[in-house]
Amino acid sequence: NAGVTQTPKFQVLKTGQSMTLQCAQDMNHEYMSWYRQDPGMGLRLIHYSVGAGITDQGEVPNGYNVSRSTTEDFPLRLLSAAPSQTSVYFCASSRAGGSLLVFGPGTRLTVL
Amino acid sequence: KQEVTQIPAALSVPEGENLVLNCSFTDSAIYNLQWFRQDPGKGLTSLLLIQSSQREQTSGRLNASLDKSSGRSTLYIAASQPGDSATYLCAVSRSYNTDKLIFGTGTRLQVFP
Numbered sequence: 001n002a003g004v005t006q007t008p009k010f011q012v013l014k015t016g017q018s019m020t021l022q023c024a025q026d027m028n029h030e031y032m033s034w035y036r037q038d039p040g041m042g043l044r045l046i047h048y049s050v051g052a053g054i055t056d057q058g059e060v061p062n063g064y065n066v067s068r069s070t071t072e073d074f075p076l077r078l079l080s081a082a083p084s085q086t087s088v089y090f091c092a093s094s095r096a097g098g099s100l101l102v103f104g105p106g107t108r109l110t111v112l
Numbered sequence: 113k114q115e116v117t118q119i120p121a122a123l124s125v126p127e128g129e130n131l132v133l134n135c136s137f138t139d140s141a142i143y144n145l146q147w148f149r150q151d152p153g154k155g156l157t158s159l160l161l162i163q164s165s166q167r168e169q170t171s172g173r174l175n176a177s178l179d180k181s182s183g184r185s186t187l188y189i190a191a192s193q194p195g196d197s198a199t200y201l202c203a204v205s206r207s208y209n210t211d212k213l214i215f216g217t218g219t220r221l222q223v224f225p
Contacts, residue, residue, distance in 0.1 A: 004155075031211040032211065033211035033212070035215075040217065041217070042116075042201070042215040042216060042217040042218065043156075043201070043203075043213075043215040044215075045211075045212060045213065048211045048212055058212065090155060090156065092156075092211060093211070094211055096208075097208060098143070098144055098161070098163060098208060099161070100146070100158040100161050101146060101148075101156075101158050101211065101213070102158065103148075103155040103156040103157070103158075104155055105154065105155045106154070106155050
């Protein structure tokens, strides 16, 4: 099993550009989520999904969109990139009902 | 609003020491608590998960305890090794959906030979 995969590993954007961060898991996990990690602020939840077709907002959803058309994929879209979105983004997944969270390796995003 | 605090922010110990990392949370209405390890430039690896009804969990040299009423958890690492050097994060969940976690800012541990 590849676990949770994320692409790209690194990305540089200009202010106002849009892009999609890809996340896929091959463990048949029901739950998937996106976090961002910033120095001194820890990880914060952006969006999450409890199954295909079901998504909801986390703590810091503004400026981001998600969709979950399949169990395996959970892409994160930046609509109009801003310097405040410079961060490391982690995708995670888990089985329903309380199980260990599996994280992807992360995408380091810089917005100029 | 739930807040999670980890003290100390950094810790440096010689190899072989037993050590304790602390995690405190302000709202005791949690569903579970997880401990993670993060190596520099890498993703997070889940170490232990404690359900709210449990008092502790063990995995190898790691033991995590939970005192929900006082809002505290500790991660005990026995016989520390240089390979244990990493940042350790705790996170709490208020619901059965464990992906909705509130994280602490971590304790950066260095174990020197």
